[in-house]
Amino acid sequence: MHETRLFYTPVWRDDLDVPESNWTLRRELMLNRITALAAEGLGVQKTNFGGWQSPDDLYRYPEFQWLIGRVMALGNEIAPAFSAKQRFDDGILWANVNRRGDFNAVHTHPDAVLSGVVYLKAERREQGVIQFFDAREGSPTAQWRCYMDLKDGTPLTDFVHEVEPREGCILFFPGWLKHWVTPNTTDSERVSVSFNIRLS
Numbered sequence: 001m002h003e004t005r006l007f008y009t010p011v012w013r014d015d016l017d018v019p020e021s022n023w024t025l026r027r028e029l030m031l032n033r034i035t036a037l038a039a040e041g042l043g044v045q046k047t048n049f050g051g052w053q054s055p056d057d058l059y060r061y062p063e064f065q066w067l068i069g070r071v072m073a074l075g076n077e078i079a080p081a082f083s084a085k086q087r088f089d090d091g092i093l094w095a096n097v098n099r100r101g102d103f104n105a106v107h108t109h110p111d112a113v114l115s116g117v118v119y120l121k122a123e124r125r126e127q128g129v130i131q132f133f134d135a136r137e138g139s140p141t142a143q144w145r146c147y148m149d150l151k152d153g154t155p156l157t158d159f160v161h162e163v164e165p166r167e168g169c170i171l172f173f174p175g176w177l178k179h180w181v182t183p184n185t186t187d188s189e190r191v192s193v194s195f196n197i198r199l200s
């Protein structure tokens, strides 16, 4: 029987820590800049409960130029799925530092077509995982679970999808996709850089 998939919800992932990227050095430079900004007290309060979130203008700093290039290049591989212009050409990025007990509340990125995150410091899942929630109205499969024994682990029946952070990994997802970051239950900080990509 033929199946038509309506309204799918993609999450894309790739690795930035490939041998030719000089990742180890670039990562260290980005982390140093984030540490310096945090020490200056330049932070904002948005989705973070506890923790530290930088202003969304990291593009001002030379340490992030390479990352911006990678984000836009990978974003533009996805762009034809979204954009009549076939290109994204505008965006913002900011850093997140979650220490013990810190988390990011459930949110979307309503002012972005495409959003994402890069992990700079994340050794294990206890530092916090990102969980995406079923984008369908009212999470129907979450409700059905009250009445019937559903299969687990399929795109049709799942209502939450979790991605463990891994240093050097980059995720992209539509800005409308609801997500949160679970609390860091360790004494090791978790550092990531988030971004929003738009059409100008």
Ligand SMILES: [Fe+2]
Binding pocket: 107, 108, 109, 179, 194
């Ligand atoms: Fe987010």
